[in-house]
Amino acid sequence: MIKAATIKEVKDNVREWKKQGLTIGLVPTMGYLHEGHASLIKRARGECDKVIVSDFVNPIQFGPKEDLATYPRDFDADCELCEGLGTDLIFHPEPSEMYLEGFHSYVGVDTLSTELCGKSRPIHFNGVCTVVSKLFNITEADKAYFGQKDAQQLAIVKRMVRDLNFNIEIVGCPIIREESGLAKSSRNTYLSEEEREKALVLHKALTVGEEMVRSGEKDANVVKKAVTDIIESEPLARVDYVEIVDWNELQKVDKIDGPILTAVAVYFGDKVRLIDNFIVEEAVK
Template identity: 85%
Template sequence: MIKATTINEVKENVREWKRQGLTIGLVPTMGYLHEGHASLIERARKECDKVIVSDFVNPIQFGPKEDLATYPRDFEADCKLCESLGTDLIFHPEPEEMYLDGFHSYVGVDTLSAELCGKSRPIHFNGVCTVVSKLFNISEADKAYFGQKDAQQLAIVKRMVRDLNYNIDIVGCPIIREDDGLAKSSRNIYLNSDERKKALILHKALTKGEELVREGEKDVKKVIKTIRDIIESEPIARVDYVEIVDWNELQKIDKIEGPILAAVAVYIGEKVRLIDNFVVE
């Protein structure tokens, strides 16, 4: 497995792979890889000749009070996992390599980023779109793989690719969960044992909400109230948002008539913010 730290290293390898007519799959990550990331890499391995994993904690998607400095990192463990799954190249640049002095160019998707996490993290998705755009250009990948746990991110990246005519297919992959239902996340490490148990309230609430929708409930307010009431029954859970939106446009709706995304963001304890969701097509 190639360990590349510069853009030129990646481009040199990509140039040779393209010369050979090989297809490339890209898995963008911020490192501290877990089974959710592994599922993306495995999917890419099945569908592409070469697999690139980016391992980069992207500073421009963190707000001033967010956890950039303490975001978990373990590049050695990431390399071991990637190599065991057949990754061909892992790209681990420094921020200065991705953002040169005088960097002023950003990419964003306005409407889709206005709701859900966009309300409390106003710069986040511009940072995501910008780094993903750079990774698409650097890797020249044929396909890129994103998990549904970050459903708003997935929808935004798909729209960006459509609107800006990127020559890449975006592959959305299912949420990977712990045996007890908690969605896999790099931020789960921040939870102590008691918080970890109580964080299961997210999955419990969403499971009940999804049951209501699949049983035919059309009233958005009723489904949201059911989800919120269950979450708020746990004293250490503080709701950031519980929303149901149109899955294509990520805009609020009053009645469930087409594909929907039900998404939550919840603080467990003082600082750990977890997200989870379900989609009903």
């Protein structure tokens, strides 16, 4: 497995692979890899000739009071996991490699970034879109793999690719959960044993909400209240948002009559913010 720290190293390898007519799959990550990331890498390995994993904690998607400095990192463990899954190249640049002095160019997607996480993290998705655009250009990947846990990110990246005519296919992959039902996340490492146990209320609440939607409940506010009430029954949980939005535009809906995303963001303790969701792609008659 190639360990590349510079854009030139990546481009040199990509150039050779393209000469051979090989397809490239990209798995963008911020490192501290877990089974969720592994599922993306496995999917890419099964569909592409070459697999690139980017391992980069992107500073421009963190706000001034967010956890950039303390975000978990373990590059050696990441390399071990990637190599074991057949990754061909892991790209681990320094921020100065990705953002040269005097960097002023950003990419963003309006409307889709204004709700959900965009309300409390106003710069986040511009940072995501910018770094993802750079990775698409650097790797010239044919496919890029994103997890559904970050559903708003997945929707925004898909829209950016469509709107800006990127020559790449975005592949959304299912949420990977612990046996308990807790969605896999690098931020789970911040949870105390008690908080980890109490965080199971997210999956419980969303399961109830999804059953309501699939059983034919059309009133989004009824479903939203049911999900919210279950989460708020846990004293350690502090709700940031519980929302039901149109899956295409990510705008709030009152009536469920098409594809919808039900998404939650909840704090456990002072700083740990977890997200989870479910998607119903077709209207239930």
